[in-house]
Amino acid sequence: MAGAGSSVGKALEGVGRSVAGSVASLGFGASLVLDSVTWLLLGRRRGQRVRSGPVFAEMMEIGIHAIPIVTMLTATIGVMLAIQGIYQLRQFGAEGQVVLGVAFGMTREFAPLITGILVAGRSGSALAARLGTMTIRQEVDALQTMGINPVRFLVVPSLLAMLVMLPALVIWADLVSLLAAGLYVSADLGMTLTAYFNEVLAVLSAGDVLHGLAKSAIFAVLIAVVAIVDGSNVEGGAEGVGRVATNAVVHGITAIVLTDLVFTFATTRG
């Protein structure tokens, strides 16, 4: 009896601990964002300005180096969306309407989502691993004792680069995927590319593109903050670093998908 009671107690304690841990992580994440904004605005006055060099280096890594893979994946998704769209619409003899589906689907949903997942996998994990390694090797302590704020020095450049480059990648993904889909549609339905793009421009409003871009900006903050929170929670040695890198990807993608649902639900209905 006492044994059963204590095992229930242990299980409850476990739940309690993990809830408390999650709440603590949320709080830490929020304070990181606040801290980053503060340092960005007041850094110069405090004698610790955010330097542009690391920001550009991060932008290269997060954005420019991701262009090939983003191009390939979103072009593929564009073509697949066109294939599936034509297949479905053929049931009603309305293949021509595929442009509508592709244009809305890519700009509002797939370009930001696919790019976000890709960047979480590429850069979120790298950021968590780097922070984890730096924590283990006392490099973060070293920054503190040199009088250099780690948020200003490490977090702000990553966050800023992510916030600029993810939406930029999504714009690129919009263009590439619409072009790839257009090539397929023109080949399959015998529509000229010019006619296709005219139709895309006719159906798409600026609001649709902005919907996708706004989402990607939120994704950017989520990916960076999740990676940094996970990375700085590192425990143990090399395997700890591997674990936080994996966590950053899993948590990052989960956060993106759930936020996507909430954002889409809140802004699309009605």
Next chain:
Amino acid sequence: MVQSEAAPPVIEVRDLVTHYGPREILHGIDLDIRAGEIMVIMGGSGSGKSTLLRHLLGLKRATSGSVRLLGQELTSMSELQLYEISKRIGVAFQGGALFSSMTVGENVMLPLREHTALDEDTMRIMMRLKLEIVSLAGFEDLAPSELSGGMIKRAAFARAVVMDPDVLFCDEPSAGLDPVVSRALDELILSLRDALEMTIVVVTHELDSAFRIADRITVLDQGRILTVGTVDEVRNSDNERIQNLLNRRFEEPELDPEAYLARLVGGEPRLA
């Protein structure tokens, strides 16, 4: 070299108590470190010496008690005040803690770049000057990963002293090094004190190294200070635990059958 006892201490620790989670690590530490001396904080693994160092550096907040560094109270300091005082200390971490994304030279120059308005050429000269002191001249363009363990520690020393700090902290300077390299690092510490007139705090478990460089030694054991004294005073101490430590004697843990039984069954001690 050691100044008179009347001079105000550079570091003043009073009744420092600290916890990791529910576990109390330091049980009321009192310690004075005087200007210009080399103070070695010595103790075995788990003695609390690394924790004490983290408190002296302001990396950890105390449960209670006071830590004064260069006349300022660390425990109640704001983050920005802490950064200000950090410019007057240097720390050589155990593993070097050099940033792997930067070259050795950039690592050494980082504090200058962040805290001074010096131009690039002046910073480079100062960086080379410090690398010269630690016998690493010409290595500034290498990545930390291209250096040996001893060289990394020396580069870390160069970075620690690049701002000419008032106090230099060294965490296990000779751990993991062969005797020759470790001896060279000891000489380096002595020459830094003599040439730059720094107060130096060394945390170590290496007895030979401690006796070679120390002006005074603090022996820490299970979160308490056993003794503070000169090398001779510590050597001649009649405290059993100190003698055990000095003679590398393994200490029999006290035997408590009740507690032993409780540990085995994994619960509270049972009352008969």
